[in-house]
Amino acid sequence: MGSILLVLRLALRDLRRRRTEAALLLLAILAATTTLTLGLVLRDAASDPYESTRAATKGPDVVANVGRVTDLADLEKLATASGVTEHSGPYSVIAGKLEVSDRTSDVQVEGRDATIAAVDQPEVTQGSWVSDGGVVLEAAFADSLDVGVGDSVTLGGRSFKVVGVAVTAAMPPYPGASCIVSAGCINGAIPDDRDLPAGLLHNPGLVWLTQADVRSLASDRSSLSYVMNLKLANPDKAQAFVDRTGGDHGGAMPMQSWESILADATDLARDSQILLLIGAWLLGLLAVASLSVLVGGRMADQTRRVGLLKAVGGTPGLVAAVLLAEYLLVAVVAAAAGLTIGALTAPLLTESSAGLVGSAGTASLTWSTIGLVTAVALGVAVVATAVPAVRAARSSTVSALADAARPPRRTGWLITLSARLPVPLLLALRVAARRPRRVALGVVSIAITVSGNYVLMVLNAFLGDQPGTGAYTETQVAVLRHVLLVWTVILLSLAAVNAIVITWATVLDNRHASALARALGATPREVTVALATAQVLPALLGAVMGVFPGGFLLFAAINTITGGDSDKATLPVPWQLIGLVLATVLVVAALTSVPAHLGGRRPVTETL
Amino acid sequence: MSNAADTPVLRALGLRKEYGKGEGLVRAVDGVDLDVVNGETVAITGPSGCGKSTLLHLLGGLDRPSGGEVRLNGRRIDDISEKALARMRRTDVSYVFQSFHLMEELTAVENVELSALLAGRSPRAARRRAEELLDQLGLAGRSRFLPSALSGGQRQRVAVARALSNEPLVVLADEPTGNLDSAATLDVLQLFKDLHDAGQTLIIVTHDARIAATADRKFSMRDGALAGLED
Numbered sequence: 001m002g003s004i005l006l007v008l009r010l011a012l013r014d015l016r017r018r019r020t021e022a023a024l025l026l027l028a029i030l031a032a033t034t035t036l037t038l039g040l041v042l043r044d045a046a047s048d049p050y051e052s053t054r055a056a057t058k059g060p061d062v063v064a065n066v067g068r069v070t071d072l073a074d075l076e077k078l079a080t081a082s083g084v085t086e087h088s089g090p091y092s093v094i095a096g097k098l099e100v101s102d103r104t105s106d107v108q109v110e111g112r113d114a115t116i117a118a119v120d121q122p123e124v125t126q127g128s129w130v131s132d133g134g135v136v137l138e139a140a141f142a143d144s145l146d147v148g149v150g151d152s153v154t155l156g157g158r159s160f161k162v163v164g165v166a167v168t169a170a171m172p173p174y175p176g177a178s179c180i181v182s183a184g185c186i187n188g189a190i191p192d193d194r195d196l197p198a199g200l201l202h203n204p205g206l207v208w209l210t211q212a213d214v215r216s217l218a219s220d221r222s223s224l225s226y227v228m229n230l231k232l233a234n235p236d237k238a239q240a241f242v243d244r245t246g247g248d249h250g251g252a253m254p255m256q257s258w259e260s261i262l263a264d265a266t267d268l269a270r271d272s273q274i275l276l277l278i279g280a281w282l283l284g285l286l287a288v289a290s291l292s293v294l295v296g297g298r299m300a301d302q303t304r305r306v307g308l309l310k311a312v313g314g315t316p317g318l319v320a321a322v323l324l325a326e327y328l329l330v331a332v333v334a335a336a337a338g339l340t341i342g343a344l345t346a347p348l349l350t351e352s353s354a355g356l357v358g359s360a361g362t363a364s365l366t367w368s369t370i371g372l373v374t375a376v377a378l379g380v381a382v383v384a385t386a387v388p389a390v391r392a393a394r395s396s397t398v399s400a401l402a403d404a405a406r407p408p409r410r411t412g413w414l415i416t417l418s419a420r421l422p423v424p425l426l427l428a429l430r431v432a433a434r435r436p437r438r439v440a441l442g443v444v445s446i447a448i449t450v451s452g453n454y455v456l457m458v459l460n461a462f463l464g465d466q467p468g469t470g471a472y473t474e475t476q477v478a479v480l481r482h483v484l485l486v487w488t489v490i491l492l493s494l495a496a497v498n499a500i501v502i503t504w505a506t507v508l509d510n511r512h513a514s515a516l517a518r519a520l521g522a523t524p525r526e527v528t529v530a531l532a533t534a535q536v537l538p539a540l541l542g543a544v545m546g547v548f549p550g551g552f553l554l555f556a557a558i559n560t561i562t563g564g565d566s567d568k569a570t571l572p573v574p575w576q577l578i579g580l581v582l583a584t585v586l587v588v589a590a591l592t593s594v595p596a597h598l599g600g601r602r603p604v605t606e607t608l
Numbered sequence: 609m610s611n612a613a614d615t616p617v618l619r620a621l622g623l624r625k626e627y628g629k630g631e632g633l634v635r636a637v638d639g640v641d642l643d644v645v646n647g648e649t650v651a652i653t654g655p656s657g658c659g660k661s662t663l664l665h666l667l668g669g670l671d672r673p674s675g676g677e678v679r680l681n682g683r684r685i686d687d688i689s690e691k692a693l694a695r696m697r698r699t700d701v702s703y704v705f706q707s708f709h710l711m712e713e714l715t716a717v718e719n720v721e722l723s724a725l726l727a728g729r730s731p732r733a734a735r736r737r738a739e740e741l742l743d744q745l746g747l748a749g750r751s752r753f754l755p756s757a758l759s760g761g762q763r764q765r766v767a768v769a770r771a772l773s774n775e776p777l778v779v780l781a782d783e784p785t786g787n788l789d790s791a792a793t794l795d796v797l798q799l800f801k802d803l804h805d806a807g808q809t810l811i812i813v814t815h816d817a818r819i820a821a822t823a824d825r826k827f828s829m830r831d832g833a834l835a836g837l838e839d
Contacts, residue, residue, distance in 0.1 A: 407712050407713075407756070408711075408712055408713040409713065410713040410714075410754065411713075415713075415714065415718060419718075419721070419725055419731040419734070419735075420731050423725070423726055423728075426725060426726075430711075430713075433713070434713055512709075513711060516709050516711065517722075517726070518694060518697075519670060519697065519703055519709070520697065520698070520702075520722060520723045520726055520770075521694050521695065521696075521697040521698030521699075521723065521726045521727060521774075522694060522726050523690065523691045523694040523695070524690050524691070524694070525691065526694075603671070604670050604671075605662075605665045605670050605671045608670075608705065608709060
């Protein structure tokens, strides 16, 4: 117990003594934990509104439909199928066009009874339920058309008054509605040069009329389709029921389990979650890079302290524990702060669809989220700290007391190559060659950032094409853009911190070499340019690698995970990629110029 | 008529360096006048902290004086830009430090050629000159060794070779034997005698009477002032 207290006291004292570095450490881990929390909270937040809607509307476990009246008997048989406890329907459905103001949309019109159904009774959020001559619109569809109770719409040439707006769990909200008409449907963007088959519905909305009104709109019985909603004794077996029962009917009867409706209904939130989770892992990698540099720099500063601890009887274990404890304490604080910030800001990114009741903000942190985020924070700290901590703990007490610097690495071919270059480049390559691990961290850090930016460019262009194509509504595009913005801001902030921290670590590490170069005749400007160039060259390499293969691979990974179609994405054109690389190099040059300038003008005699 | 050989190559006039203010004012160098002629070896001795190293830094333009003048070959250098000072250190003045200050990741020959590369010589010429110097200083067989693989005396000889690589007007040596054992000290002592015989202008700050004895003139420094000329 005494040892633990001692370790904690020493760790806390050192953190207080170096507040700026502790703040940078906190910031680096915080960025990763916040994004990870957002991603994980979003997953729970996404399913919550659907669950609420399902409960409020007596949501079906399975929805089945047939397109021909001749199959109606097969559909009706499902009511008595094994495992079915309740049902509603069959209800007649007809494909049509809804006109309002100057807009025309394809719709699936479902005929319903005015009385309350045992299964799938849509929850009216505005107005009332269907009555003769009155139409009820699915909420997300109404939202998209900007239509409300009291407005008039035209269906099949007849005018109907909007008497209500409702939500259902029997179908994903607009524009992801499932298809329950025989004419067939297609959701998403359609290329301009492609003609749809006649009668096929494009991004249909869902509206409800009375059964009598639907029948009056139908030219004949053959134009009607039928849908039935089923409740099962065991809802968890809904997919098994679909697999089994669909087969009984020759596989021709379309059915959808509630789980698959849930997946479709929460598509947007799932996309946001995937983006955030990928962002979180990228930021986690960046955080490891930041921490490795910060920890390396701190360890170099702590050599003498390590020697003192060992000289007064501290064992290597105690020394390693003190050094590790500092970073683990920061990681725990970062995890707690990240969880709080992530949970509080998640609702801003998960605005639930108008087609569902409940709010995404109702989702809260789960133990699994807390555990995973904390584990990642601690893992990042341990990965970045363990090697230098153990190395410091095992160092010789005498050399640690003498504050001996870690010897630089020799990279012979680079030294030979640099001899042929102008003085700033000669010095820059030698500065870089002294610490290859730090250069590698710089390259990786920039490559991760540029890969992230590459994907952001693709996604941003993709989202720019979305309003009007139907895959996402404008509101949904805005939500996804918020997610991308969060991603971008955190990614760029952490990358900027990395660039400055790596440069400053390089400046400190090269104090002696820089002073010696100046004593031998290098000008302050040459040393400044060399220190900055030693960061810009790895940045250039990292930026190129971040575009290819980094960006391509990351985009391919996102496509694979999301099941997206990369053909729909507009990849950046060469001038955009060149611009991205150049912008990265310029930003790194700007960020490193101040620390490099300070490093190039340190008084020579103080250092030597 | 003045003899060219007697014209000071390096001259300090009323040179001062002060730190702090008021009661905390420290005069590290206090009104030093010094003329060093071409080919002369001057030794400056004195206790630790008397300002010897500071004086050397002022003479070579590594530090700026608080007052007075430094002239190199008749040109005033205490008020020129940092860039001009750096260019001067490439060709006219070079240093030998007590703790060698070799780049640990560079071999002996790479350390020696660095000054020439900074001065803009071609890599081939710089390498040739570095190898010649190492050969002259008895380190031909050690030219590909890293400093960590060399003895103290060998490291100091590499540092001297580096100082000579651009054929400077003046070599300023700050306690060149301060970190060496007896054998290595004798080694470096002989080296400085050879440099003196070759006509190299040298200013040596030292505690070591044997090194000081090789000088044409010896000064003792106390409390920032050159206390007197010794025979």
